Amino acid sequence: MLESADKYDKHLLRYYVKLYGDDPDDRRNAASTSAIIERIKHRFRDGSARAMDIGCGAGDLVRFMASIGIEAHGVDIVPHPHWFSTVSEAVLNEEARIERGTYHVGFFPQVVPSGEFDLIVDNGCFHHQHPSARAHYLDSIRQRLKPTGVFFVTIFDLDAKFESVSENHGDYAMMRDGRTAILGSPELIAPVLKRAGFMIESVSKVRRPNGDPFCLLTEATLQAAASGSL
Numbered sequence: 001m002l003e004s005a006d007k008y009d010k011h012l013l014r015y016y017v018k019l020y021g022d023d024p025d026d027r028r029n030a031a032s033t034s035a036i037i038e039r040i041k042h043r044f045r046d047g048s049a050r051a052m053d054i055g056c057g058a059g060d061l062v063r064f065m066a067s068i069g070i071e072a073h074g075v076d077i078v079p080h081p082h083w084f085s086t087v088s089e090a091v092l093n094e095e096a097r098i099e100r101g102t103y104h105v106g107f108f109p110q111v112v113p114s115g116e117f118d119l120i121v122d123n124g125c126f127h128h129q130h131p132s133a134r135a136h137y138l139d140s141i142r143q144r145l146k147p148t149g150v151f152f153v154t155i156f157d158l159d160a161k162f163e164s165v166s167e168n169h170g171d172y173a174m175m176r177d178g179r180t181a182i183l184g185s186p187e188l189i190a191p192v193l194k195r196a197g198f199m200i201e202s203v204s205k206v207r208r209p210n211g212d213p214f215c216l217l218t219e220a221t222l223q224a225a226a227s228g229s230l
């Protein structure tokens with residue numbers, strides 16, 4: 001049974017504090033991270049952009065974006081030990097901070113860097129939110145995306161085999177570790193994003209290195225006049 005949104009958020013925080021505490025090198029999203037990097041290289045070749053990665057985890061995408069000149073911001077509920085792993089805070093100067101990106105700790109959308117973004121990435125964060133929080137979450141993304149901006153978001157692929165998923169209720173699945181997720185198809189995610197004011201540019205399958213299905217990567221832009229909720 002799904003608990004209340006407040007209790008659920010506390011569970012989510014405990015879960016990730018433990019995960020990153022036990023294994024800071026956990027990279028279970030490596031396949032989708034690589035797929036997103038390819039899309040970013042394609043769309044933002046010259047690096048002149050502002051980007052936010054919601055639920056940035058270890059910060060791999062933030063560091064990649066910063067390395068090609070993008071002004072990159074990461075938001076996560078857990079300050080990951082890898083954010084500043086190679087240089088101690090004491091010697092971190094302004095230049096190093098720009099190369100590594102800027103990190104913000106807290107729950108999106110309560111915590112959000114100021115300004116608008118050309119690119120907002122959500123690699124595995126949105127779909128773990130409590131279903132009652134999703135509409136406001138997507139609305140906050142829509143409000144922060146520039147009119148010409150793009151939103152990349154991943155959900156689990158319905159065709160993937162996840163032993164960690166115990167039940168799928170369609171618009172949300174329950175995982176054995178108490179998290180919710182979206183285990184879906186293009187037919188499921190497209191209307192969710194459309195109702196939230198986005199236009200779907202593409203939905204593509206991301207596979208694990210052995211070829212097994214893993215997740216769906218959606219690229220979305222803003223509808224001219226957005227309205228509605230989930």
Ligand SMILES: C[S@@+](CC[C@H](N)C(=O)[O-])C[C@H]1O[C@@H](n2cnc3c(N)ncnc32)[C@H](O)[C@@H]1O
Nearest residue numbers: 016029055056057075076077107108123124125
């Ligand atoms: C499945 S992990 C993905 C991490 C990273 N994006 C990656 O691909 O490796 C989800 C991440 O979202 C963070 N998170 C969950 N809910 C969040 C929220 N509302 N705001 C910010 N971060 C959140 C978690 O701490 C975790 O790092």
